[in-house]
Amino acid sequence: MTEPFEPPRLVWPTTTVRESFLAGERADCLAEGTSTEWLDTADDDFDAFVSQRRGVHVRWSVPCTTFWYISGRHYLGTLIIRHDLTPELVEAGGHVGYHIVVPWRRQGHATRMLAAGLVECRRLGLNRVLLTCAHDNEASRRVILANGGVPDRPVRREDRFWIALNGRPDPD
Numbered sequence: 001m002t003e004p005f006e007p008p009r010l011v012w013p014t015t016t017v018r019e020s021f022l023a024g025e026r027a028d029c030l031a032e033g034t035s036t037e038w039l040d041t042a043d044d045d046f047d048a049f050v051s052q053r054r055g056v057h058v059r060w061s062v063p064c065t066t067f068w069y070i071s072g073r074h075y076l077g078t079l080i081i082r083h084d085l086t087p088e089l090v091e092a093g094g095h096v097g098y099h100i101v102v103p104w105r106r107q108g109h110a111t112r113m114l115a116a117g118l119v120e121c122r123r124l125g126l127n128r129v130l131l132t133c134a135h136d137n138e139a140s141r142r143v144i145l146a147n148g149g150v151p152d153r154p155v156r157r158e159d160r161f162w163i164a165l166n167g168r169p170d171p172d
């Protein structure tokens with residue numbers, strides 16, 4: 001019997017999606033021509049891999065929270081919230097980074113995952129968030145615009161958008 005497809009949700013990294021995480025991320029690496037070595041390490045000790053990613057951890061010199069977007073045992077993608085910005089992140093990266101793995105793309109998941117991520121940003125006390133995407137990343141631009149992104153000045157090849165989370169117009 002086929003399992004019903006549960007509405008996907010953002011959760012902390014979890015071992016319950018081990019097989020689909022490894023398969024989905026491997027498909028991404030193959031599609032992008034990047035190394036799969038890090039997945040071999042994850043495969044060797046998935047419990048440790050997951051526990052290193054749960055809770056607040058420091059990356060890009062700022063506190064970050066990593067969420068996985070899952071439906072039952074299916075892993076669809078990752079969303080990372082950076083609680084703060086550095087001068088580098090103001091130019092490229094912003095508060096939120098995300099990807100949907102290749103097998104689940106073009107089904108509206110990134111648009112809904114970012115909407116769920118914005119709820120988490122609000123919970124963390126952020127009043128507005130910066131999102132950036134490469135100028136030629138049409139899919140990501142659409143995801144950001146569908147979630148209320150207001151364009152700011154681009155920096156080099158990076159388009160930049162703000163999303164207000166407090167329902168009030170941006171005071172700047």
Ligand SMILES: CC(C)(COP(=O)(O)OP(=O)(O)OC[C@H]1O[C@@H](n2cnc3c(N)ncnc32)[C@H](O)[C@@H]1OP(=O)(O)O)[C@@H](O)C(=O)NCCC(=O)NCCS
Binds near residue numbers: 107
């Ligand atoms: C960008 C990404 C997250 C989009 O994920 P997704 O689940 O396919 O996105 P959605 O299904 O929600 O699609 C959002 C919109 O982009 C469009 N779209 C999706 N893939 C597209 C593509 N390859 N080319 C052009 N448009 C595309 C969809 O048709 C949809 O348009 P609509 O809102 O006008 O209907 C995914 O392609 C990805 O993970 N890419 C690699 C990592 C990345 O670029 N992350 C963002 C960094 S800023």
